[in-house]
Amino acid sequence: MSQSPKTLFQKIWDAHVVAEEPGAPAVLYIDLHLVHEVTSPQAFAVLKERGLKVRRPDRTVATMDHSIPTRGGYEAADEMGRIQLRLLESNCQAHGIRMYGLDSVQRGIVHVIGPEQGFTQPGMTIVCGDSHTSTHGAFGSLGFGIGTSEVGHVLATQCLLQRKPRTCEVRVDGQLRPGVTAKDIILAVLAKIGVGGGTGHVFEYTGSAIRSLDMEGRMTVCNMSIEGGARAGMVAPDDRTFQFVAGREFAPKGAAWDRAVARWRQLPTDPGATFDKTVTLDASRLEPMVTFGTNPGQGVAITQPLPTPASLSDPNERAGLEKSLAYMKFEPGKPILGQPVDVVFLGSCTNSRLVDLRAAAQLLRGRKVAANVRMMVVPGSQSVKQAAESEGLDRVFKEAGADWREAGCSMCIAMNGDQLSPGQLAVSTSNRNFEGRQGKGGRTVLASPLTAVAAAVAGRIADPRALLS
């Protein structure tokens, strides 16, 4: 049987089309629906209004992450936050949905616990009312963010109306140099294509540099696909993927595991399959990256000077850059190295997994957080927290003077009281540096965990390679 070669995306898409009427988008089956407190209340309300049940509670998993306090439990939440959290509890209870509540030892950021508990598996369609659902694509699944209306659609029908996106190969070859990480790869991709560059597309990350990343690194890369405008980012599954999934609580077991792996091995893009577009990047030339502006596409190598608006010919782009630099209080043409830092945030669904904390702790060990800096370390899940503590990583952070917290989104989105004060500059391992994202008037520089530690130690933006030896 000969078939035309297909991409990873195309295979998963084709395998999930339930129906397609002429002139209408495809009805796509959803294997896994992740739910959190912020984007679900109005969707559950629609179900209630219409007297509908959740069609497949067994394919639905809920967690609390966005507005939960990272210290002090429920009592520390404000009233609206508490109402939202309680509402998620009662909605999940009413519909028989598994929920990792505040007391759960497995609770955590939705995109951390999906893979951690083995819910996330190759070949799946995965959605969540959250744009960073792209993270799950690291496993060779199709994961993308949806709006609250669509959350309601999936709760009620386990299906979603979807127009087929175009595909874009993001090919990253070459070997990363010491001190340069997965985060720097994706920040460099974004600096190259801009925040709208992937609109209408699904990314597939290929190339030797992506292959050599561990699963956590692949998650970091896929996580920020949405920052390039792509709703999903994927990496073809390989032995490293299967090893990561094997043995996790919700992963297939025994004979079912063998059958699953045999199926998953068919997923990678066939030789000769084509993409609508290709972007390439040489990993061997990369340096640690930082953002300097108010969108994640505004990034530079840490040794480079800040860009100058005068060098841009497009008036809209020039105005955009001027506005960003003015907000950040950065002077065009000046180095970004040495800019004083007030806060360092190590956390978020981009970089809060055990390997991220390990890498950061290794660099921080025996060093101190500078006196002018407040450093917050927020594990991605309570399981990560526990594992880190059993390795003694918490002690490294605490002894250096950092604050060690309970799991959650925390200062990535500043909904729970963890936030910047107006004017403060943070070096943050999260994914968004939009104006006010980490607190009204706060300024955010996105970077890798290593660069974040270097900034914490120096009290200013610093090259992490100086600390390696």
Add this chain to the structure above:
Amino acid sequence: MSAPKFTTLTARCVVLPVMDVDTDQIIPARFLKVTDKKGLGEKLFCDWRYRDDGSPNPDFVLNRPESQGARILVAGHNFGCGSSREHAPWALVGWGLQAVISTLFADIFKGNSLKNGLLPIEIAPAAHAALVAARTQNPQLPVTVDLHAQTVAWPGQAPLQFPIDPFSRTCLLEGVDELGYLQKFTPQAEAYEAAHA
């Protein structure tokens, strides 16, 4: 169930030509603790619209007298990027907007808008620049949108075609309820599940 409808609209517009406006600017995350859709219009563009003391910033476009009663937002390239929050179109609609004109919309924002009767209209950069110029000359400039014909026009500009996928267009013209539409496929979903069990 009643779904939002859109057929034609003639209205004044507000111009916010900033590139890459993200949904955190449209509605900051601290307002996402609501469990309904009420009151979001008052928080639309909150951190640009109000000063630190809570008073309206007179320089911000939504606060200008000629913006009151406008129903169309003329926005910059890549409008609505960032988070998937549907609170963004809820806030825009809550303020009274019914259409947004730009040269590019972020995917999730576009989908969310269509589901809330907020029509995202993509036009070419030259046409967009012409619209901004015409609006600068005449703050009362009436802009006419005809979804049936898929056109947008203003004085001095013959009707311009804009793209919209046919399904979304039908849904808006006829007020089709998407969830209702999806529910019709339950038998197919059941067959799919049986085949993949």
